[in-house]
Amino acid sequence: xxxFLTILFRDIRLATRAGGGAFLALxxxxxxxxxxxxxxxxxxxxxxxxxxxxxxxxxxLAALLSLDRLFQPDFEDGSLDVLALSPMPLxxxxxxxxxxxxxxxxxxxxxxxxxLGLLFGLPQRGYAPLVISLAIGSPTVSAIGAxxxxxxLSIRRGGLILPFIVLPLLVPVVIFGASAVTGAIEGLSNGAxxxxxxxxxxxxxVSPFVTAAALRLNLAx
Amino acid sequence: MASIFEFANPTRFMKLSGVLLPWxxxxxxxxxxxxxxxxxxxxPDYQQGDTVRIxxxxxxxxxxxxxxxxLMALASLIGLVNRHPLADVAAKTAAPLGALFTAxxxxxxxxxxxxxxxxxxxxxxxxxxxxxxxxxxxxxIALWNAIEDETRAARAAAILALVGVVNLPIIEFSVEWWxxxxxxxxxxxxxxxxxxxxxxxxxxxxxxxxxxxxxxxxLVRIRTEILDRRARSLMLGAT
Numbered sequence: 001x002x003x004f005l006t007i008l009f010r011d012i013r014l015a016t017r018a019g020g021g022a023f024l025a026l027x028x029x030x031x032x033x034x035x036x037x038x039x040x041x042x043x044x045x046x047x048x049x050x051x052x053x054x055x056x057x058x059x060x061l062a063a064l065l066s067l068d069r070l071f072q073p074d075f076e077d078g079s080l081d082v083l084a085l086s087p088m089p090l091x092x093x094x095x096x097x098x099x100x101x102x103x104x105x106x107x108x109x110x111x112x113x114x115x116l117g118l119l120f121g122l123p124q125r126g127y128a129p130l131v132i133s134l135a136i137g138s139p140t141v142s143a144i145g146a147x148x149x150x151x152x153l154s155i156r157r158g159g160l161i162l163p164f165i166v167l168p169l170l171v172p173v174v175i176f177g178a179s180a181v182t183g184a185i186e187g188l189s190n191g192a193x194x195x196x197x198x199x200x201x202x203x204x205x206v207s208p209f210v211t212a213a214a215l216r217l218n219l220a221x
Numbered sequence: 222m223a224s225i226f227e228f229a230n231p232t233r234f235m236k237l238s239g240v241l242l243p244w245x246x247x248x249x250x251x252x253x254x255x256x257x258x259x260x261x262x263x264x265p266d267y268q269q270g271d272t273v274r275i276x277x278x279x280x281x282x283x284x285x286x287x288x289x290x291x292l293m294a295l296a297s298l299i300g301l302v303n304r305h306p307l308a309d310v311a312a313k314t315a316a317p318l319g320a321l322f323t324a325x326x327x328x329x330x331x332x333x334x335x336x337x338x339x340x341x342x343x344x345x346x347x348x349x350x351x352x353x354x355x356x357x358x359x360x361x362i363a364l365w366n367a368i369e370d371e372t373r374a375a376r377a378a379a380i381l382a383l384v385g386v387v388n389l390p391i392i393e394f395s396v397e398w399w400x401x402x403x404x405x406x407x408x409x410x411x412x413x414x415x416x417x418x419x420x421x422x423x424x425x426x427x428x429x430x431x432x433x434x435x436x437x438x439x440l441v442r443i444r445t446e447i448l449d450r451r452a453r454s455l456m457l458g459a460t
Binding site for chain 2: 147151152157161164165167169171175176179195199206217
């Protein structure tokens with residue numbers, strides 16, 4: 001448990017210090033949310049309707065930005081080998097990495113999202129579903145992303161095919177997350193939040209094991 | 222013990238597949254010819270007219286595309302658990318075929334959609350999940366090509382294929398659920414008349430033809446890969 005927390009805090013520190021990806025992701029998220037109205041037009045009614053989808057897509061893209069650096073630096077400087085030799089199971093290491101990535105991207109984006117919802121003229125009743133769906137769903141992005149990051153670890157330009165692998169797998173999150181917000185704005189409860197929670201729990205539980213398996217095959221040989 | 226693993230020995234596999242290949246390709250040619258002939262001579266549908274003939278090349282392609290993913294995942298699982306190179310080769314060679322059949326289903330589907338629905342593309346559940354299936358195939362191929370070490374590439378791709386096969390039903394469900402949420406103008410149903418036997422025959426023959434064609438191409442690809450590896454190891458031995 002202590003080594004788990006050590007890795008967790010180490011990764012959070014690395015991400016938030018200079019050169020880390022955390023603030024970059026937030027800035028990217030804000031930039032996407034600013035560009036969309038400029039491209040689509042300033043009709044607030046239209047913007048309010050698409051707010052849920054745009055913010056969800058922006059959050060996923062922002063989280064993707066830092067995913068390829070999840071294991072890469074540790075792999076390159078050899079600390080991943082040392083960590084793999086330590087008594088802590090690789091599964092726990094993966095979970096710590098996923099948690100750290102989520103806290104520095106997903107959770108931060110969730111906290112920022114109401115402010116961006118404001119820019120889109122999101123109706124009052126849309127805020128709670130937006131924040132809740134991002135809070136529940138964004139761990140999935142980190143969890144599925146960790147699998148892909150571990151799989152593409154030994155590839156030099158792994159960052160290029162990583163989004164390609166991750167995006168089809170993330171479709172359920174986008175659909176449930178965005179429609180939870182849209183549904184709430186239109187005033188119908190559609191169970192999207194429940195389905196999102198179910199998917200998120202399942203993925204977050206399974207992912208550390210798959211990630212660890214993928215790490216193992218990259219460390220062997 | 223007679224099991225599929227008996228043929229996992231590459232030499233035995235080459236022998237058996239060499240015997241099977243002419244038969245498989247003959248069945249493929251015959252049933253495709255007969256299916257195409259019946260498909261072109263059957264009377265036009267009273268609602269869809271001549272465009273109903275697209276069904277004969279579209280529907281079997283979609284079936285084979287889905288079957289291929291299942292086979293690829295199965296081969297990946299065997300490769301991952303039993304660490305057998307032949308299973309890795311089988312999974313690797315199935316992927317481009319699967320991508321091809323998926324693309325064929327998408328293209329013929331959109332050509333069929335234009336006269337029937339008035340548009341090449343709708344964000345219908347079926348169509349969307351097939352597009353995602355194509356992306357899964359392409360991601361799998363890209364991952365395999367990006368990793369230089371062959372056994373490592375096989376393991377990584379196998380993990381991806383298995384993650385994909387677990388996720389596919391969820392993607393399918395979420396996409397279906399998504400389109401039913403947006404009721405209205407874009408919902409297009411494949412209703413129409415129940416299939417009459419004049420259409421069922423060519424469809425069945427084409428399905429048989431596509432399936433045997435897939436297995437023929439698959440076996441040829443596996444054989445080529447095995448021969449390629451042998452040639453490479455011979456070359457390494459010669460230097």
